[in-house]
Amino acid sequence: xxxxxxxxxxxxxxxxxxxxxxxxxxxxxxxxxxxxxxxxxxxxxxxxxxxxxxxxxxxxxxxxxxxxxxxxxxxxxxxxxxxxxxxxxxxxxxxxxxxxxxxxxxxxxxxxxxxxxxxxxxxxxxxxxxxxxxxxxxxxxxxxxxxxxxxxxxxxxxxxxxxxxxxxxxxxxxxxxxxxxxxxxxxxxxxxxxxxxxxxxxxxxxxxxxxxxxxxxxxxxxxxxxxxxxxxxxxxxxxxxxxxxxxxxxxxxxxxxxxxxxxxxxxxxxxxxxxxxxxxxxxxxxxxxxxxxxxxxxxxxxxxxxxxxxxxxxxxxx
Amino acid sequence: xxxxxxxxxxxxxxxxxxxxxxxxxxxxxxxxxxxxxxxxxxxxxxxxxxxxxxxxxxxxxxxxxxxxxxxxxxxxxxxxxxxxxxxxxxxxxxxxxxxxxxxxxxxxxxxxxxxxxxxxxxxxxxxxxxxxxxxxxxxxxxxxxxxxxxxxxxxxxxxxxxxxxxxxxxxxxxxxxxxxxxxxxxxxxxxxxxxxxxxxxxxxxxxxxxxxxxxxxxxxxxxxxxxxxxxxxxxxxxxxxxxxxx
Numbered sequence: 001x002x003x004x005x006x007x008x009x010x011x012x013x014x015x016x017x018x019x020x021x022x023x024x025x026x027x028x029x030x031x032x033x034x035x036x037x038x039x040x041x042x043x044x045x046x047x048x049x050x051x052x053x054x055x056x057x058x059x060x061x062x063x064x065x066x067x068x069x070x071x072x073x074x075x076x077x078x079x080x081x082x083x084x085x086x087x088x089x090x091x092x093x094x095x096x097x098x099x100x101x102x103x104x105x106x107x108x109x110x111x112x113x114x115x116x117x118x119x120x121x122x123x124x125x126x127x128x129x130x131x132x133x134x135x136x137x138x139x140x141x142x143x144x145x146x147x148x149x150x151x152x153x154x155x156x157x158x159x160x161x162x163x164x165x166x167x168x169x170x171x172x173x174x175x176x177x178x179x180x181x182x183x184x185x186x187x188x189x190x191x192x193x194x195x196x197x198x199x200x201x202x203x204x205x206x207x208x209x210x211x212x213x214x215x216x217x218x219x220x221x222x223x224x225x226x227x228x229x230x231x232x233x234x235x236x237x238x239x240x241x242x243x244x245x246x247x248x249x250x251x252x253x254x255x256x257x258x259x260x261x262x263x264x265x266x267x268x269x270x271x272x273x274x275x276x277x278x279x280x281x282x283x284x285x286x287x288x289x290x291x292x293x294x295x296x297x298x299x300x301x302x303x304x305x306x307x308x309x310x311x312x313x314x315x316x317x318x
Numbered sequence: 319x320x321x322x323x324x325x326x327x328x329x330x331x332x333x334x335x336x337x338x339x340x341x342x343x344x345x346x347x348x349x350x351x352x353x354x355x356x357x358x359x360x361x362x363x364x365x366x367x368x369x370x371x372x373x374x375x376x377x378x379x380x381x382x383x384x385x386x387x388x389x390x391x392x393x394x395x396x397x398x399x400x401x402x403x404x405x406x407x408x409x410x411x412x413x414x415x416x417x418x419x420x421x422x423x424x425x426x427x428x429x430x431x432x433x434x435x436x437x438x439x440x441x442x443x444x445x446x447x448x449x450x451x452x453x454x455x456x457x458x459x460x461x462x463x464x465x466x467x468x469x470x471x472x473x474x475x476x477x478x479x480x481x482x483x484x485x486x487x488x489x490x491x492x493x494x495x496x497x498x499x500x501x502x503x504x505x506x507x508x509x510x511x512x513x514x515x516x517x518x519x520x521x522x523x524x525x526x527x528x529x530x531x532x533x534x535x536x537x538x539x540x541x542x543x544x545x546x547x548x549x550x551x552x553x554x555x556x557x558x559x560x561x562x563x564x
Contacts, residue, residue: 048407052563074409084400088337089330100326101408129337145404 001025002047002153002183006056009042009207016042018207019056024183024200026152029175031198031215032187035312039207040187041081044157047185048078060153074102077151081158083142087131091122091141094130095148102149112148120144121170136167143171147178154184160193172197191304205312215304222302223310228270228279229300231259233293240268243290247282249273265295319417323410327418328425335426344388345430351380352434368445373437374455374531378495378524381459381466385427386487389470390480392419393558397478406562412555420471420551427463431456451533458530461543462523466491468550475557491523494546498522 002024009017017039024030034040045051047058049069058065063072086094095116099109117126120140125133130141139162146154159175160168175184175197188194194201195215203211203218211218219225232240241253251273259265276282280297287294335341352373356362360372396402405415441447466487473487474480496502498519507515519525523546526539 045403050403050407050562054563070409070411073407076407078404078407080400080403080407082400084404086330086334086401087399088334090337093330093333093337097326097330098408100329101323101410103322105322142404 001059001061002185003059004043004047004056005058007043007046007053007058008055009039009046009051010054015207017046020204020207020209021056022202022209022212024185026183027180028200029179029184029186029198031194031201032185032204033189033191033194033201033308034187034204036189038204038312040204041157043204044078044155044185044187045080048076048155049073050080075152077146077149077154079142079146079154079156079159082161083139085130085138085141085145088129090127090129091117091133092126094141095144098145098148104149116144116148119147119174135162136164139163139167139171143174147174152182154178154182156184156186158188159186160188160190168193191308195304203308203311210311211307218307219302219304221310222300222304222307224269224300224306225302226272227300228272228283228297230268230270230283230287230297231295232266232268232287233295234264234266235292238292240266240292244268244270244286247286249276249279259295319411319414323414324418324421327410327415328422331419331422332426335422340388340391341426344384344426345433348380348384348430349433351384352376355380356437368441368447370437370441370447370452370455371531373434374459374527377455377459378462378527381462382491382495383488385463385466386470386473386484386491388423388427389467389487390474390483392423392471393475393554394478394480394483398480406558412558416471416551416554416558420467420547423467423471424460424464427467428460431459431463448533451531454530454533454535457535458527458539461530461540462527465494465523465543465546465550468547468554469494472550472553472557475554475561494521494523496522498525498528 004020004022007017007020008015020039020043022030032040032044042051046053047060047065049065049072052066057067058072060072061075063075065072089097092113095113096109099113104112117123120143122137122140122144125137130138133141139159143156143159146156156175160171163171172193175186178184179197179199186193186198198215201211201213201215201218202209211221241255244250244253249272250270252271254269254271256267256269259267270283272279280299284294284297355376356370356373360376362372365372393402396405406412438452441452469490470483470487473490474483476486477483499522503515503519506518520542526542529536529539
């Protein structure tokens with residue numbers, strides 16, 4: 001369990017992180033969201049012991065990162081931002097070094113390193129010096145370093161930053177594979193990633209936690225949540241908005257204009273008040289009765305990016 | 319403190335030296351310079367003496383520029399490429415890190431120094447040298463390297479810029495070297511009381527190196543070098559720790 005208690009960091013007069021507390025249990029993948037400069041990396045650096053907190057502390061499996069830093073760090077795997085690795089070393093040399101520092105030796109070390117090279121798809125570059133590798137490989141080398149000792153706590157700062165879509169998918173698959181037996185914190189500003197892997201998301205802005213919930217509930221905060229999106233074939237002389245407003249459970253019908261440049265199709269967004277159990281079906285039947293051609297009809301789940309903007313930059317609105 | 323950790327760090331550092339051109343450039347330049355000063359400037363052959371004084375007299379000056387060049391990357395480079403974050407979040411203590419890095423650089427310079435062995439072979443072939451001063455001279459060279467390196471380690475921890483680290487450490491080492499250089503001590507003794515001259519000279523690398531070079535192993539000289547190294551490495555730890563809680 002990772003327990004973060006009132007972490008605070010001042011850089012001179014600036015408060016980079018302001019009284020952040022949360023708990024991550026085994027099996028949880030916590031997504032750490034926030035605009036650039038919100039304090040994500042600083043928080044992670046404090047949890048991993050790179051920076052000393054100005055106030056507060058974090059307990060890693062019950063061990064205080066400030067007073068028992070060495071023990072706490074033993075059970076953490078950390079992938080820093082931009083995946084720093086030694087350019088002059090070979091992949092094998094670097095991973096051997098990490099294994100030695102983590103206390104493996106002899107055959108045990110050999111097996112560990114070989115296994116991790118397999119797992120992170122590094123076999124073809126094992127003897128190559130790291131500065132000759134592409135960004136994706138470097139990221140994987142650093143990722144390998146973080147999971148080498150099979151740590152119960154994994155902290156990753158933008159693990160998929162700079163990777164191509166295939167590589168992103170690979171990294172996410174690996175994260176999900178490990179999810180059951182670990183507690184993980186992942187920072188990212190790719191919102192689809194949060195939906196894809198995280199069981200919970202914390203949004204921070206200006207050093208404070210502004211939201212802490214599951215990605216699904218966060219989406220529920222969206223203004224679009226549970227609105228119906230209805231595309232109809234345009235019909236001369238029919239005012240769709242007015243006709244639809246006759247339903248008691250429809251609060252507002254907003255015309256969004258022609259759909260994607262197709263003049264013949266009108267897009268309507270319908271905000272519901274107290275909808276029946278199955279508003280889509282009811283709406284569909286109504287349109288059929290009227291003889292309108294429905295091109296598409298679906299219920300919006302809400303968008304994380306909209307919620308993100310709403311929470312982190314409320315003045316700029318939409 | 320775990321020796322295993324220190325060993326792993328030493329290994330990693332050395333593989334870094336020999337994995338990049340740094341090691342080879344350093345060794346070649348060091349051997350060229352020491353050869354040039356010993357044979358061409360100090361006229362080793364013409365002096366007709368079977369000792370290595372010519373070499374050891376130049377050694378502090380060659381080290382003055384080359385050792386900071388090795389030390390400048392110790393921490394500044396790690397900070398620049400971001401690997402310091404990796405190192406400091408590994409389960410190793412700062413003491414282990416500093417010792418490991420220092421020992422690796424020291425071993426490396428000792429290795430370069432050992433490559434001057436043809437000089438020893440030359441004097442034993444040409445004459446019948448007193449091996450005592452030669453051994454002590456090498457011991458002095460090794461200790462001098464340690465002192466210069468520790469200064470370099472401290473300046474390197476201050477910055478992410480290797481050039482700044484290099485210049486700072488050359489200036490500090492220059493001060494430590496010049497303080498005991500005869501022309502400087504003479505200039506000071508013209509107006510200062512004798513105790514002050516001795517105090518300033520007592521801080522100098524050269525004063526203590528000279529004793530060893532003459533073949534005298536004085537406990538005071540050993541204590542001097544050990545305390546310089548300890549103080550500078552301790553300062554490195556303080557600087558690194560401060561940076562963490564900035």
